[in-house]
Amino acid sequence: MTRAARLALIAAAALSSAGFLALATWQVQRLGWKQDLIARVDQQLRAEPVPPPLVSSKADEYRRVRLRGQFEPREALVQAITELGGGYWVIAPLRLEGGTAVLVNRGFVPPEQRAPEQHAAPNGPVELTGLLRLTETGGGPLRSNVPAEGRWYSRDVAGIAAQLGVADKAAPYFVDESADPAQPQRWPRPGLTVIRFANNHAVYAATWLALAAMAAAAVGYLLREERRRAKP
Structure with missing residues (x-):
């Protein structure tokens, strides 16, 4: 050399x-x-639920919030893989008293439960708690959302709000509904938010x-x- x-x-x-x-x-x-x-995040998960904010930032993700309103009779299905297997997240707009619409991830349904009549949202005023989540734009790995066909691989707040006709007053985030231990299990199955950070x-x-x-x-x-x- x-x-x-x-x-x-x-x-x-x-x-x-x-x-x-x-x-x-x-x-x-x-x-x-x-x-x-x-x-x-651990501190936010232990905190008492707060009213939904008008805007959100990264610091708000996984914050516990309390919502009061009424579900509108429309929904979007987002493909999902959970501990229960493959299926869909059921996303429905909850209209708050002030007119704001918050997209609520009501939970997971398997393919055989995807028909709206099998997991209809409750009628009338409801109160629920959940975790504030930030929008997921784009889609999934190697798969893009197709709004025109109602095919969703990620929980894109702006796109889903537009499909459901609530884009004008939609909050810029969605909420994963929490499971209520006092209530029997039902479809959609809430409380499946994965909170693990590698x-x-x-x-x-x-x-x-x-x-x-x-x-x-x-x-x-x-x-x-x-x-x-x-x-x-």
Whole structure:
């Protein structure tokens, strides 16, 4: 190997070590963000339900809210995979007293329960609690929503509100209805919100640090070899 090639190898190893160290630093930052997120969501899940906000931000996701209103006789089905298998989320607009329409995910139904008459929303005023969720635009993996055909793979608030004719007064979020332990199980089945956050950032950071150390050790070895070769 020529001296130029050896120097290029040393430079490449040094750059690799710096790159791995930068990735480890980024993962440590992500770890702090994820821990803050988990703590915030856990606090919100333990808090008392609050009235629905007019607007929402990322800090509001998974906040417990209490809704009072009346369901409108229309719904949209969003394809879903849950612990109960494959099927659909039933999304229905709940008209609040002030006129705002909040899209409520009433819960999950299997394919054989998808007909509206099999899971009709209650008539008259209702009160429910649930978790505020942010809109899910686009669709699912490798599948796009097709609003014109009423095919939904994600809970896109603006699109579904437009399909249901409530876009003019729709809240910019939807609410996952919570299960009521005092009520018998029914379809749609509420309370299936998955609240798990993958938190492998410490493992990723340790991996990048190990690679950075290995690359740095390689640089040290190559530099020693280069000095040895340079001696007369």
